[in-house]
Amino acid sequence: MCFDPEVTFESGQTFRWKRFVTKDEPSWIGVISNYVVRMRRGKAECVAKLKESNSNRSNFSDDIANYLSTNDDLDRIVQSFPRDEYLQNAVKSFDGLRVLTQDPWECLISFVCSINKNIPAIKMMLELLSMKFGSKIRSSNEVFYSFPKPSTLAKASKIDLLACKVGFRWRFIRFIANQVRSGKLDLKSVSQKSYGQARDELISELSGTTFGVGPKVADCVMLFSMHKMEAFPVDVWMLRCIQSIYSQKMGLQDILVDKKSLTRSTYDLVHKSAHEYFGRYCGYAQQYLYMKIRHDFIRNKALV
């Protein structure tokens, strides 16, 4: 299986993995389902398990395989991409990148936290939320925290949420937690629907079941937890990427000129064009492009 934790865990799709270097081999520790997992290239090891978990209902290797989307045929996915130089270079540069299949609830709250924040700040918020509202999982020499449950966040106070540095997002978090806890928003049933239906259901204006979930956050949940490959989250980085590399190829040059953000209808138009241009696995293409445009931008900044 082609999997590089370094690339995958730093690709902005997940925020709670921590990097360690032991005996000059880097490893990553994070929480998947009820397990604390140490991940190395091609190897996953259970470090600790949540005591309250029901061992009959989950199996370590199955949970890991599902999380890492091991059924994805990366060769076939990459073969389906258009032969353009920028994307092909991205695929070469970020070999081992996988689109994960995360828990939809954790993924949804993570990307609600991402609104108008940079990655270090998102990591901090999620860490604080887990420490304050999650369950402790003890390994031999360290303590980890599971991601908080909907019922816990649903009854969290404004003050306690603000202590986790989530700012104005506290309303979104508590509202969504209540919808999930009450069953009005059933993420499992959403995940079983088609991309279009599932996405619509997550976006507040159509369903009324969420608040604080627009097209970008919904697309992240579609791609990073429900494995809908047609999703193509368009954030500020993808907008820069499309403006500088793809606007002509996609016929969007007039629409995107000087744009710094997207309206709902322009977002949908960009998504439609991206789906047509990159094909049925455009979600994977987006992830390679996201890595490359950020990498190029940071490198260019360093050269200035």
Added chain:
DNA sequence: TCCCAGGTCCTAC
């Protein structure tokens, strides 16, 4: 001090 950050919501045209 100002600007920005893996956006969304609300208001005024």
Added chain:
DNA sequence: GTAGGACCTGGG
């Protein structure tokens, strides 16, 4: 239907 401002807050 759409542009423009507000929104918490930490860091550069």
